[in-house]
Amino acid sequence: xxxxxxxxxxxxxxxxxxxGLLAVSxxxxxxxxxxxxxxxxxxxxxxxxxxxxxxxxxxxxxxxxLASFLLGHAxxxxxxxxxxxxxxxxxxxxAIAGIAVFGGGLSVAGAAAGWESSDAFxxxxxxxxxxxxAYPVVCLAVALAESLAAWKQSSHRRREAxxxxxxxxxxxxGGPVYGFELSVLGLTxxxxxxxxxxxxxxxxxxxxxxxxxLAFRGRPAPSPEIPWELASGAYVLDEARPTYAEAAFLAxxxxxxxxxxxxxxxxxxxxxxxETVWLPPGERCxxxxxxxxxxxxxxxxxxxxxxxxxxxxVVHCGLATxxxxxxxxxxxxxxxxxxxxxxxxxxxxxxxxxTLSGSWISPPEFHVALAAILRARLGTSDLLPRxxxxxxxxxxxxxxxxxxxxxxxxxxxxxxxxxxxxxxxxPGWAQVSEDLGADLERFWRTPPTQMMARTIVPAAAxxxxxxxxxxxxxxxxxxxxxxxxxQPPLGEAIREAFVASLGPAGDPVFRRVLRKLRKExxxxxxxxxxxxxxxxxxxxADFGGAxxxxxxxxxxxxxxRRLQARLAGLAGEAR
Amino acid sequence: xASFRTREWTIRYVxxxxxxVVLVAGFWFHGTFYELGLYPLLLVGGLAxxxxxxxxxxxxxxxxxxxRPRWSxxxxxxxxxxxxxxxxxxxxxxxxxxxxxxxxxxxVVLETDRTVARMKVEDIRRCLAEDLEESDAVAAGxxxxxxxxxxxxxxxxxxxxxxxxxVQFQLEAHK
Numbered sequence: 001x002x003x004x005x006x007x008x009x010x011x012x013x014x015x016x017x018x019x020g021l022l023a024v025s026x027x028x029x030x031x032x033x034x035x036x037x038x039x040x041x042x043x044x045x046x047x048x049x050x051x052x053x054x055x056x057x058x059x060x061x062x063x064x065x066l067a068s069f070l071l072g073h074a075x076x077x078x079x080x081x082x083x084x085x086x087x088x089x090x091x092x093x094x095a096i097a098g099i100a101v102f103g104g105g106l107s108v109a110g111a112a113a114g115w116e117s118s119d120a121f122x123x124x125x126x127x128x129x130x131x132x133x134a135y136p137v138v139c140l141a142v143a144l145a146e147s148l149a150a151w152k153q154s155s156h157r158r159r160e161a162x163x164x165x166x167x168x169x170x171x172x173x174g175g176p177v178y179g180f181e182l183s184v185l186g187l188t189x190x191x192x193x194x195x196x197x198x199x200x201x202x203x204x205x206x207x208x209x210x211x212x213x214l215a216f217r218g219r220p221a222p223s224p225e226i227p228w229e230l231a232s233g234a235y236v237l238d239e240a241r242p243t244y245a246e247a248a249f250l251a252x253x254x255x256x257x258x259x260x261x262x263x264x265x266x267x268x269x270x271x272x273x274x275e276t277v278w279l280p281p282g283e284r285c286x287x288x289x290x291x292x293x294x295x296x297x298x299x300x301x302x303x304x305x306x307x308x309x310x311x312x313x314v315v316h317c318g319l320a321t322x323x324x325x326x327x328x329x330x331x332x333x334x335x336x337x338x339x340x341x342x343x344x345x346x347x348x349x350x351x352x353x354x355t356l357s358g359s360w361i362s363p364p365e366f367h368v369a370l371a372a373i374l375r376a377r378l379g380t381s382d383l384l385p386r387x388x389x390x391x392x393x394x395x396x397x398x399x400x401x402x403x404x405x406x407x408x409x410x411x412x413x414x415x416x417x418x419x420x421x422x423x424x425x426x427p428g429w430a431q432v433s434e435d436l437g438a439d440l441e442r443f444w445r446t447p448p449t450q451m452m453a454r455t456i457v458p459a460a461a462x463x464x465x466x467x468x469x470x471x472x473x474x475x476x477x478x479x480x481x482x483x484x485x486x487q488p489p490l491g492e493a494i495r496e497a498f499v500a501s502l503g504p505a506g507d508p509v510f511r512r513v514l515r516k517l518r519k520e521x522x523x524x525x526x527x528x529x530x531x532x533x534x535x536x537x538x539x540x541a542d543f544g545g546a547x548x549x550x551x552x553x554x555x556x557x558x559x560x561r562r563l564q565a566r567l568a569g570l571a572g573e574a575r
Numbered sequence: 576x577a578s579f580r581t582r583e584w585t586i587r588y589v590x591x592x593x594x595x596v597v598l599v600a601g602f603w604f605h606g607t608f609y610e611l612g613l614y615p616l617l618l619v620g621g622l623a624x625x626x627x628x629x630x631x632x633x634x635x636x637x638x639x640x641x642x643r644p645r646w647s648x649x650x651x652x653x654x655x656x657x658x659x660x661x662x663x664x665x666x667x668x669x670x671x672x673x674x675x676x677x678x679x680x681x682x683v684v685l686e687t688d689r690t691v692a693r694m695k696v697e698d699i700r701r702c703l704a705e706d707l708e709e710s711d712a713v714a715a716g717x718x719x720x721x722x723x724x725x726x727x728x729x730x731x732x733x734x735x736x737x738x739x740x741x742v743q744f745q746l747e748a749h750k
Contacts (some may be wrong), residue, residue, distance in 0.1 A: 003711045181608060240703070240736060263700055281677035281698040315740070316677055344701040344738050346670065402718070 005050045010027050012043045012050075014198040019043075027213045027297055031083040034096075035204055038075025038456055042197045044068035049193050054171055064194060067107035070132075073074035073139035074103040076171065079165065079204070080143040084150035084157060085331055094532060099139065106135055106260035117192030121179030137176055144168050154327060156286035156320035160207040167203030170196045211287035213295040214261075214277035218303065221258035222273035224250030225401035228447035234329045234338045234358030235446065238350055242308055243366040244448040245341035246270045247400035249306035251447070252337035255302040259296045263312030270399045271308070279312055282554045288318035290324035293338065294331045301333035310353070311344035319352050326356055363448040367395040370406070373435070373443060377436040383410055491521035493570055494532060501563035502540075512539045529571045533564055587708070590618055646675030647682040648694070648742070661692075667707070667713040667723070667743040674699055674742055698743040705735035715741075 019039045026032045049375025054059065078096045085092060112130050123132045147168060150163035156287035180192045230252040237245040246268065260276040262268075279285050279290060293305045305328075307313075313321040328338060338358070342350050354360065367388075371381035387409045388395045391402070398406070414434045416432045498506035498513075514521065515570065517528065524532070540560045600622045605611065613621070650666055668674065673695050674680040683692040702711070702725075712723040727733060 184608070283676060283678075315699045315701060344703065346738070 002053075004187075005054050007190075007195070008046045008050045008193060011193075011195055011198060012046050012455070015039050015046075015201060016041045018198060018201045022201075022208065025212070026205075026208045027215065028083075028211075028291060030298070031079055031208065032528070032536060033208060034075055034078040034082050037290060038072050038506065039201055040193060040195065041068040041075055045072055045117075046193050046197075049189075052097065052117065053189060056095060060111075062109075062114075062116045063111040066110045066115055066132075067104070069117070069120065069192065070103040070107050070110075071100065073136040074099045076168075077139040077142040077146075080146035080168075082163065084146055084154065084161065085327075086146075086149065086153065099142070102140075103135060103558055106131055111328070118183075120192040121176050121331035122183055122191070140168060140175070141174055154323050156317055156324040156327075157211065157314050159283070160211050160287060162194055163203050163207040163210070165562055167207070167235075169202040170200040170203065176202070210284055211291040213292040214279075214288060216259050216275060216277055216292070216296055218257040218259070218296065218300050219275050219302075220255050221250060221253040221275075224253065225404070226251040227445045229254075230337065230447065232337045232451070233447075234332065234340070234356070236340045236342060236356055236358045236360050238342045238353075238360065238362045240343060240365055242268070242341035242343050243270075243399060244304075244361070244363040245306065245308070245339050245343075248361075248448060249304055249337075249339040250274075250378060250401075251534055252304040252322075252339065257296075257300040258293075258306070259303065260306040260308055261292060263309040268308070270401070271306075282316055285313045286321045286324040289313050289321070289371075290327050293328040297332055297338070300336070302335040304337040304339070307338070307340045309344065310340055310342055311349075314349055319349070322352050322355065325353075348568060352425055352562060360447065361448050361451075362449050365396075366400065367398055369443065370398065370403075370440075371395070373436070373439045374410070377432060379437060383413055386413075402438060407440045407444075410436060410440070466527070489522060490526065490529075491524040491569065493525060494512040494529075494567070497563060497566035497570065501566055502559050506563075508541050509536065526571065529567060533567045536560070536567070591631070598627065617652055624632065626628070627660060630658065645695075647684055647690070648675055648680050648696075649673070649684045661717040661746060664713065664743060664745065666744065667711070668716050668740050670701075670738045670740055672740065674740060692746055693748040694744040694746050696742060696744050700741050701745075702739050702741055703735070704733060704737040704739055707739065711741060714743075 002574075016039075022032060022039075023036060048061045048068065051059060052061035052065070073097075077099050081096055110128065110319070112131060112357050115128065115132055119129055119132060120136075121133055122129075124133055147161045151158050151165070154161070161201065171194060173193040175405040179191055182188070182244050211402075226247050228251055230248055231356075233253065235245075235248055235252075237248065242316075248272075249260065250270075258274055260271050260274050262271075262278050279289055289307065293307070296305055297303055307325065310321060311323070313324065314544040317324070317521050325338075325340060331346050332338060340353070340356075340358070342353055345353070367384065372386050374381040374383055384395050384398075384406075387406050388398055390409070411433055414429060452505065495507070495510050500506070500509040502509055513532055516535045516539070517531060519528065537560065540556060540563075596621075601623075602616060605619075606616045612655065618745075648666070649672070650668065677696050677699050680693060680695050682690040685691045685692050707723065709720050712720045715723065717723040717726065
C-alpha cells in the first residue's frame with residue numbers, strides 16, 4: 001500500500017470543493033459548466049486510478065479512466081473557447097463538439113485496444129498510443145492558443161487571459177511533463193493523473209471571479225411612456241446627458257427583460273423600476289461590463305441592456321472599454337438591444353467609439369431643443385425652467401417621457417394668459433397654443449434615429465438641410481435666427497399695441513401719452529410701462545368723455561381693457 | 576511579546592529555508608534528469624527562484640505589489656477646498672490631470688512638490704461642472720456648492736459643461 005491513493009483522494013477532495021465554490025459564485029453559465037465538467041472528469045479519472053490501485057479488480061477502471069481523462073482535456077479546451085468567445089458562435093459550438101466527439105471515439109477505440117492509465121504520456125509503441133498522448137496535448141495547445149489570442153485581441157481581458165494561461169502551464173507541467181518524469185523515477189502509481197488540477201482550477205477560478213458578471217434577475221422594465229419604438233440592435237448615443245439613451249433603451253425593452261448598467265453615481269429617476277447594476281471601480285470595470293452585458297443578453301436573447309455611463313469604464317480601464325463593448329456587440333443575439341451613452345467623454349474618446357459596429361446617433365441636447373421650440377413659437381423659453389422648477393428639476397434633467405406633462409403645463413399657462421386678453425386676441429392665442437402643441441408633440445414622437453433639426457423648429461426654414469446636429473449647433477442656429485428676426489424695440493411694441501387695440505385712434509392716443517410722459521418712443525423702457533398704462537387710461541377717459549354715443553363709449557371701454565391686457569403682456573415679457 | 580516575535584520570525588525563516596531546500600532539490604533533480612548544462616540551469620532556476628520569492632513576498636505582506644505608493648496625485652488647492660485638512664474624502668480635479676488608478680495607494684502632493692499625505696484611491700468618476708452636487712463639494716472640503724464654484728472659477732471663467740473628475744479617496748497617513 002502506497003501513499004498514492006491518499007494523495008489522489010485529497011486532490012479529488014480539493015477539486016470537488018473548488019467546483020462547489022465555483023458553482024455557487026460564478027455567474028457565467030457556459031464557461032462555468034464547461035470548467036465544472038472538466039474538473040469533474042479529472043476527478044473521475046483520478047478516482048479510477050485510485051480504484052485500480054485499491055478497488056476490486058473486476059471493475060473496468062482503465063476504460064473509465066480513459067474516457068474521463070480524454071474528455072477532461074476536451075473540457076479544458078471547451079472552457080477556453082467559451083471563456084474568451086471569438087468568431088461565430090456556431091463555429092465555436094462545432095469546434096467544441098468536434099473535439100468532444102473525437103475524444104469519445106478515441107475512448108471507445110482505446111477501451112477496445114486495452115489502453116491503461118499507465119500508458120499515459122509514456123514513450124508510445126504504436127499509433128494508438130501516439131493518439132493517446134497527442135490528444136490531451138492538442139487539447140491543451142488549443143486552450144493555450146485561445147488564451148494567447150484573447151490576450152492579444154481583447155485588451156480588457158488581459159488579466160484573465162494571463163491567469164488562465166498560467167493555469168494551463170500548470171496543467172502541462174502536472175500532466176505531460178511530470179507524467180513522463182514520474183514513470184522514470186519509478187512512481188508509476190501517479191501515471192495517468194494530474195496532481196496540479198486543483199492548482200490550475202484555482203487559477204481558472206480567479207480568472208472567472210475577476211470578470212464575474214454582476215448579479216441580475218432579468219425582469220422587464222416598467223411600461224415606458226416613449227411614443228416610438230426602436231428595432232433591436234446596437235445604438236451608440238453621442239450626447240451630453242443620457243436623455244435619449246435612456247429613452248431609446250426604454251423604447252427598445254417592450255415587455256422583454258431589461259438591464260441598466262450604471263456607474264457609481266446615484267440612480268437616475270428616469271430609470272426608476274428598471275433593474276440596475278453598478279459597475280465596480282478599478283481595472284475590472286470593463287471586464288465586468290462586458291461579462292454582465294453578454295451574460296444578460298445570452299440568457300435573454302430579446303432583452304435590452306443600457307450602458308448608462310461609458311465614461312466610468314473609460315476612467316478606470318481607458319479605451320479597453322471600446323474592446324469590451326465591441327465584444328458585447330459581437331456576441332449579441334439577433335433580437336437583443338444594446339444602448340450605449342457616450343456622456344462625459346472627450347472628443348478623442350468619442351472618436352474611438354466610432355469604430356463600434358452599431359447605429360451612431362447624435363441627437364440634440366433635449367432641453368436645448370425644447371427651449372428652441374418654445375422660443376420659435378412664443379419668442380421666449382422662460383416656461384421651460386419654470387415647468388422644470390415646478391417638478392423640482394433643472395431643464396437639463398427633463399426626460400423624453402415628460403414632454404406630455406410639459407405640453408399640459410404650457411397649455412395651462414397659455415390659457416391663463418388668454419384670460420386677461422379679449423376676444424379679438426383669442427384666435428391668436430389659440431393658434432399659438434395649437435402650433436406649439438403640434439411642434440412639441442411632433443418632437444416628442446420623433447425617435448432620435450430620425451431626429452432632424454427641422455423636427456425641432458419647423459417654423460424656421462433656416463434649419464432645413466442641416467441634418468442631424470449637436471445641441472450646441474442648434475443653440476447657435478436658433479440664436480442666429482433670433483438675431484435675424486429681432487423683436488421690435490419696446491416703444492414700437494407699445495405703439496403697435498395701441499394701434500391694434502384702439503384702431504386708427506391708437507396712434508394719436510399713443511402720441512398724447514408720450515407727450516404726457518415727456519419721452520420719445522425709442523426712450524421708453526420697461527420701467528415706464530406702468531406709467532404708460534395709467535396715462536393711456538387717462539387719455540382714453542378724456543377721449544371717451546367727448547363721445548355722446550352709448551355704444552361707442554362701451555366699445556372704447558372694451559378697447560381700453562384690451563390695451564391694458566396687451567401692455568400687461570409686454571410688461572411680463574420685459575421682466 | 577518578545578517571545579511572540581521570536582516565534583513568528585523563527586517560523587518565517589524556517590519556512591523560507593524549507594522552500595529553499597525544495598528549490599535546490601528541484602534544480603538538482605531536473606538538472607540531472609534532463610542533463611541541463613550550467614547556463615540553462617542558471618536561467619531556468621533563477622527565474623523559478625525569482626517568481627517564488629515574489630509570490631512569498633506577496634503572501635507574507637498580504638498586499639499586492641502595486642499597493643506601495645509608487646503613484647502620486649498632484650492637487651491644486653481648489654481641488655480639496657482650501658487645503659487637505661484630513662477630513663476630505665473627495666478631490667475634484669480637471670479632466671487632464673494624471674490620476675492613479677482606483678485601488679492604488681498614492682502620495683498626495685499639494686501644490687508644492689512636498690508630499691503632504693498618502694491616500695488610497697477608492698473610486699474615480701466624471702461629472703459635469705453644473706451637475707456637481709452639494710454633498711460632493713462638502714466632501715471635497717468646501718462649504719458648499721457656491722463656495723466650490725467661487726474657488727474653482729477664480730481668475731478665469733469656467734464652462735458649466737466642463738467635465739470634472741471626482742477622486743474618492745481615504746487618507747492613510749497625513750503628514
